[in-house]
Amino acid sequence: MSVKIFFWALILRLGLSASDNFTYNGFKGVNLSLDGLAGITSDGLLMLTNATTHKTGHAFFPSPLRFKKSQADNVLSFSTTFVFAIIPEDQTVGSGGFTFVISPSKDLTHASSGYLLGIVNETNNGNASNHILAVEFDTWKSPEAEDINSNHVGIDINGFISYNSKPAGFTSDDDGKFQNLTLLSGEPMQVWIEYNGTNMQFNVTLAPLLKPKPKIALLSSTVNLSSIILDRMYVGFSGSVGTLYLYHYILGWGFSIDGDAPELNLSSLPSLPQNLTSLEKKRKTLLLWLSLTLLLVLLNVACATLMVVRKKMFSELHDDWELEFESNRFPYEQLYKATRGFKGKYLLGIGGFGRVYRGLLPASKVEVAVKRVSHESKQGVREFVAEIVSLGKLRHRNLVQLLGYCRRKGELLLVYEYMPNGSLDKFLFSEAKQSLAWSLRFRIIKGVASGLQYLHDCWDQVVIHRDIKASNVLLDGDMNGRLGDFGLARLYDHGAVTRTTNVVGTPGFLAPELARTCKVTTSSDVFAFGAFILEVACGRRALEPNKQESEQVLVDWVFANWKMGTIYETKDPRLGKDYVLEELDLVLKLGLLCSHPSPSARPSMRQITRFLNGDVPLPEMLPYQFHASGSFLFKNE
Ligand SMILES: *[C@@H]1O[C@H](CO)[C@@H](O)[C@H](O)[C@H]1NC(C)=O
Ligand SMILES: *[C@@H]1O[C@H](CO)[C@@H](O)[C@H](O)[C@H]1NC(C)=O
Ligand SMILES: *[C@@H]1O[C@H](CO)[C@@H](O)[C@H](O)[C@H]1NC(C)=O
Ligand SMILES: *[C@@H]1O[C@H](CO)[C@@H](O)[C@H](O)[C@H]1NC(C)=O
Ligand SMILES: *[C@@H]1O[C@H](CO)[C@@H](O)[C@H](O)[C@H]1NC(C)=O
Ligand SMILES: *[C@@H]1O[C@H](CO)[C@@H](O)[C@H](O)[C@H]1NC(C)=O
Ligand SMILES: *[C@@H]1O[C@H](CO)[C@@H](O)[C@H](O)[C@H]1NC(C)=O
Ligand SMILES: *[C@@H]1O[C@H](CO)[C@@H](O)[C@H](O)[C@H]1NC(C)=O
Ligand SMILES: *[C@@H]1O[C@H](CO)[C@@H](O)[C@H](O)[C@H]1NC(C)=O
Ligand SMILES: *[C@@H]1O[C@H](CO)[C@@H](O)[C@H](O)[C@H]1NC(C)=O
Numbered sequence: 001m002s003v004k005i006f007f008w009a010l011i012l013r014l015g016l017s018a019s020d021n022f023t024y025n026g027f028k029g030v031n032l033s034l035d036g037l038a039g040i041t042s043d044g045l046l047m048l049t050n051a052t053t054h055k056t057g058h059a060f061f062p063s064p065l066r067f068k069k070s071q072a073d074n075v076l077s078f079s080t081t082f083v084f085a086i087i088p089e090d091q092t093v094g095s096g097g098f099t100f101v102i103s104p105s106k107d108l109t110h111a112s113s114g115y116l117l118g119i120v121n122e123t124n125n126g127n128a129s130n131h132i133l134a135v136e137f138d139t140w141k142s143p144e145a146e147d148i149n150s151n152h153v154g155i156d157i158n159g160f161i162s163y164n165s166k167p168a169g170f171t172s173d174d175d176g177k178f179q180n181l182t183l184l185s186g187e188p189m190q191v192w193i194e195y196n197g198t199n200m201q202f203n204v205t206l207a208p209l210l211k212p213k214p215k216i217a218l219l220s221s222t223v224n225l226s227s228i229i230l231d232r233m234y235v236g237f238s239g240s241v242g243t244l245y246l247y248h249y250i251l252g253w254g255f256s257i258d259g260d261a262p263e264l265n266l267s268s269l270p271s272l273p274q275n276l277t278s279l280e281k282k283r284k285t286l287l288l289w290l291s292l293t294l295l296l297v298l299l300n301v302a303c304a305t306l307m308v309v310r311k312k313m314f315s316e317l318h319d320d321w322e323l324e325f326e327s328n329r330f331p332y333e334q335l336y337k338a339t340r341g342f343k344g345k346y347l348l349g350i351g352g353f354g355r356v357y358r359g360l361l362p363a364s365k366v367e368v369a370v371k372r373v374s375h376e377s378k379q380g381v382r383e384f385v386a387e388i389v390s391l392g393k394l395r396h397r398n399l400v401q402l403l404g405y406c407r408r409k410g411e412l413l414l415v416y417e418y419m420p421n422g423s424l425d426k427f428l429f430s431e432a433k434q435s436l437a438w439s440l441r442f443r444i445i446k447g448v449a450s451g452l453q454y455l456h457d458c459w460d461q462v463v464i465h466r467d468i469k470a471s472n473v474l475l476d477g478d479m480n481g482r483l484g485d486f487g488l489a490r491l492y493d494h495g496a497v498t499r500t501t502n503v504v505g506t507p508g509f510l511a512p513e514l515a516r517t518c519k520v521t522t523s524s525d526v527f528a529f530g531a532f533i534l535e536v537a538c539g540r541r542a543l544e545p546n547k548q549e550s551e552q553v554l555v556d557w558v559f560a561n562w563k564m565g566t567i568y569e570t571k572d573p574r575l576g577k578d579y580v581l582e583e584l585d586l587v588l589k590l591g592l593l594c595s596h597p598s599p600s601a602r603p604s605m606r607q608i609t610r611f612l613n614g615d616v617p618l619p620e621m622l623p624y625q626f627h628a629s630g631s632f633l634f635k636n637e
């Protein structure tokens, strides 16, 4: 009997407590009304939203609670506490939030997601007939809701626009300082919401889990809830997700009307979702590793392909005989890089033997000119390379230094010092460029003479240039004349290189005996040198087919003027009065002397340098001496 009474008392008590107050330390097996994304996990966590965007979820205590003693009465005091955690997809950006909500209906499926927080939609927002009271935990600064920031707590009445809100945080009981809390941190936090039906004070307090309830509430408002809360209302939660998913979890929940404040047993709360943050992290790390591995594989494939392409692209020819020249060799790749892949922008010019590119050697940062010479036969190349290398040993301040070479299939690359001022002909013959001062011209003539004399005399082997002309004279940074391209013509004889023009030497510079003997000598170089210095003094090309016949060949024209006593009229008109008469006289006459039809009558380069330096005066010359072929005599001798 007594057992029976106790039993009934127990039933009665359970029933009563079910309607007045309840406490859930975890939700395993708890009867809640769920909709949308809401669910209870196997661990006993109430999950309001899962990894789905633009959706809501609701969880309500299944039966309505009595908030008023009678319909007309004031709202009774009530209080609730719960522990929550928000685990975001991205810890820096929120999207939506969740609310504790008191509603006349547990069907809020028509409410919208995102900033509408799953409590109202655009149509019924703010409508007094909603009878909705909510406390929002919002991670999104919504302009529509006039939110204060993207991490706030607010009291909402009938809509999503907060009646009162504050940034999430708490006032420490220890020092009275406010401390921020980050809703998106994934850390569990406890909330206390209390309403005093007597003085209508509505308080919301927030604190990190395991901290006692702070004495000072985060939000404290005086609100007459009589017209908002009906006598029977449902209590629960709404979760809302915007564009990024958030997991909203409730770990435990207590509620009571007109009674003692509920208390949770924090040590028996379910642990956070299998450590979702770390799970997510693990997933992301795995994904990262996978993509990294994939990337590495792809990179390897790309590298291998690139290496094959590169090998082909930068392939060179190496023969045993070249071993001794190894120190004079440049890797093709280096030259390729130096000239940025032989880009058109770096093309300096197209000479008789091929294109010349400007380059910057990547390692040494030395500026170079790279000449690409195409060649056919293997035989000639060997001799040529040997010669080129030995020519590379020639050092004279009026010669363009050859730095080395590179050999590829069908092609030779010659690396020279870079001459910043380009070739002399551009200064002499182009209208645009400023006229060269006479002193500069005279210095260039002397320099070239000195360089050529070095080639003829100062080496164990006579080097004949064969192609002296203004366009083969380059100007260094100090405007010194430097002979370039020496030795290349020889290569043509070996049959090793292909020339773009089929003649060795240049018309206007070819000594007349070459037509008969085809044998180049130092005298034929002197002949060309004569034509060259006339070019410099007269500022016109050795051969100008467009001029009237008597003026076409420079040498003939100067000669004719000399005979008429008007030799100075052949000087470059651009010089104006800027010249030294003695020097001009010397250059013009020396030019004629060098161009003597008879090779034996021409002076040697050694003599020429002496004349130019003023060491020896130019012999007196008479025009008739030029006609007596092969018998020109110096008057002094
Ligand atoms: C989220 O919950 C809904 C409803 O329970 C379910 O249909 C959906 O598959 C869940 N999505 C994920 C990603 O868990
Ligand atoms: C849950 O509660 C509702 C309302 O009290 C009730 O109708 C339903 O049967 C309950 N469900 C379970 C599984 O207890
Ligand atoms: C807004 O919500 C109300 C109440 O739940 C519902 O009647 C209405 O159809 C909803 N409107 C829209 C556009 O969903
Ligand atoms: C508020 O909602 C009620 C019932 O849904 C409706 O009749 C009324 O027109 C709404 N008021 C406003 C201002 O939208
Ligand atoms: C708390 O957050 C606010 C902005 O929400 C910021 O101005 C303030 O400096 C923060 N305080 C601390 C102690 O971090
Ligand atoms: C509610 O307010 C009244 C009047 O200020 C006060 O006497 C009472 O203690 C308060 N109740 C609670 C639970 O704070
Ligand atoms: C509400 O908060 C205020 C200020 O923190 C406090 O004075 C008051 O006692 C609190 N009321 C309740 C019902 O907790
Ligand atoms: C609260 O509001 C109700 C209805 O609006 C009113 O009857 C009551 O007097 C109000 N209470 C106080 C204390 O103002
Ligand atoms: C819940 O209600 C019962 C009966 O009304 C009461 O004895 C108990 O103390 C209440 N518990 C809390 C936590 O308020
Ligand atoms: C709280 O939960 C723990 C673990 O479930 C239990 O050992 C302890 O007795 C509980 N405390 C109270 C006051 O119920």
Ligand SMILES: *[C@@H]1O[C@H](CO)[C@@H](O)[C@H](O)[C@H]1NC(C)=O
Pocket (backbone or CB within 6 Å): 271, 272, 274, 275, 278
């Ligand atoms: C989550 O994992 C971290 C480290 O992975 C651990 O320190 C933390 O205690 C775990 N939290 C929970 C609730 O399991």
